[in-house]
Amino acid sequence: MIYSHDYEQVPSNIKAEHSQTQQDGVHVTWSDQHVSFHPWNWVKSMAPSHRQEGVNAAPSKAPGWSANSWDEWAEARETDYKDVMDKNGTGMAKLTAAIYHYGLGFVKNTPVSPEATEELLERIGPVRNTHYGGFYDFVPDLAKADTAYTNIALGAHTDTTYFTEPTGLQAFHMLSHIPPPGETNDALGGESLLCDGFYAAEKLREKHPEYFKTLCEVKIPWHASGNEDVAIAPDATYPVIETESGLDGPIRRIRWNNSDRGVVPLEAGFDVVDRWYAAARELDSIIKSKESECWFQLQPGTVLVFDNWRILHGRAEFKGLRRMCGAYINRDDFVSRWKLSNYDRADVILHNMWQHR
Ligand SMILES: [Fe+2]
Structure with a gap:
């Protein structure tokens, strides 16, 4: 060349x-x-027959998980801060592999400070700047017109559905939770909720293939316009569920946030509109089912990092003042870190035709 x-x-x-x-x-x-x-x-990797044999195929991800299987892979998702920060250690490989295969990882024993959290996240990839800023460190004061900046309960959703490319990773570190005056630390609320969007989508495909098809094929508008100076929408309409290939292929990405969703275009026809809402209701009921919901309490010192193309997040209502920090990271930067920490660099470059799933 x-x-x-x-x-x-x-x-x-x-x-x-x-x-x-x-x-x-x-x-x-x-x-x-x-x-x-x-x-x-x-030379061999360039041969079409070689590619067809799947030699260059990206490693497959773990199948969707539920509350029933949550405990089974607990060890795989936990790493220690020191191991992740050790450039010669295996912590980064384990953390990024957990995020790649399962959709999330927890980094334990992280110093309880925004500085240490930001340094950790920057090791995975550059913090993504958005209209919310870069690295975030906030209390529920409605500094931004977004429900994240309140203390109300939030149903399971993905973030930034309104970007052409929704953010790849999202991270949370709860730095402190101070009870209201006169109250104790008991029953402050604020438990975190995670739901594997791949699990929910697979369930929908299995139970109602026609609804799965509808959520894959009907493209809808998304937007962010809560703040006066912002009117963000993607470059095109996008469906709720995207697959790698056709209706039988692996799930690629989920967009699910009722607060950022536009209406189903009427040009599609009333029957399509009816079918879309029926399909959305069914997916919603799967997401809100007991088997999909995994609840736990974030603790100072533990950073949660998850794949925002796969994992839906939410929280219970809480009392008192909670200080949370974290960031968004682009998917390409994460995939680069995952490859380079788990594979030989020469092999990574050689196999760079891997799809960035
Ligand atoms: Fe969110």
Whole structure:
């Protein structure tokens, strides 16, 4: 391949003139006397038959999990802050593998400060800037016109459904929870809720394939316009469920936030509108079922990092003053960190045709 800053200057008649094979690859001498080297494993990886064998396929993810199986993979999702921050250790590999395969990870024994939390998250990938800012550190004071900045209960949802590319990862670290004057730490509320969107979507596909099809095929508008200076919408309408390939393929991404959702376009026809709401109600009932909901209490010192394309999050109402910090991270940056901490860099570059699921 020829690279040049000035395309007009690149001769169009350059050809391979000579090649010399070696044990580890092949040298090619081009007609402009440039010599290139191509390792055999790279040459093999370019062969269509090789690709069809699935050699370059991305590792598959863990199947959807529910409250019934939540305890079964507890060890896989927990890492220690020191291990993650150790550049020579295996903590980052374990954390990013848990997020890739299951959709989330907990980092225990993190220093209870916004600075330490931000440093940890920056190790995974650059913090994503949005209209909410970059790294967030907030109390429920409605500083932004968003329900996250209140103390009311929030149903399970994904964030930033209104971006062309919703944020890849989201992280929370509860720094403190101070009870109201005269009250104790008991029954302050604020338990966290997680639901595996892949599990819910798979259930829908299994029980009601026609509803699954509807939520895959009907594209709807999304928007963020709660703040005076913001009117964000994606570049196109997007469905609730996206798959890797067709209606039988693995689930790729879920968008689910009733507060950010537009209406189903009437041009689709009244029957489609009716079918979409029936399908949405069914998915909603699966998401809100006992088997889908995993509840736990966030603690100072434990950072939760999750895949916002897969995991729905929510919380119970709470009393008192809760200080929460965290950030968004782009999916591509996360996938890069996952690959580089779990695989040899040369192999990663070689297999860069892996789909970024
Ligand atoms: Fe949220």
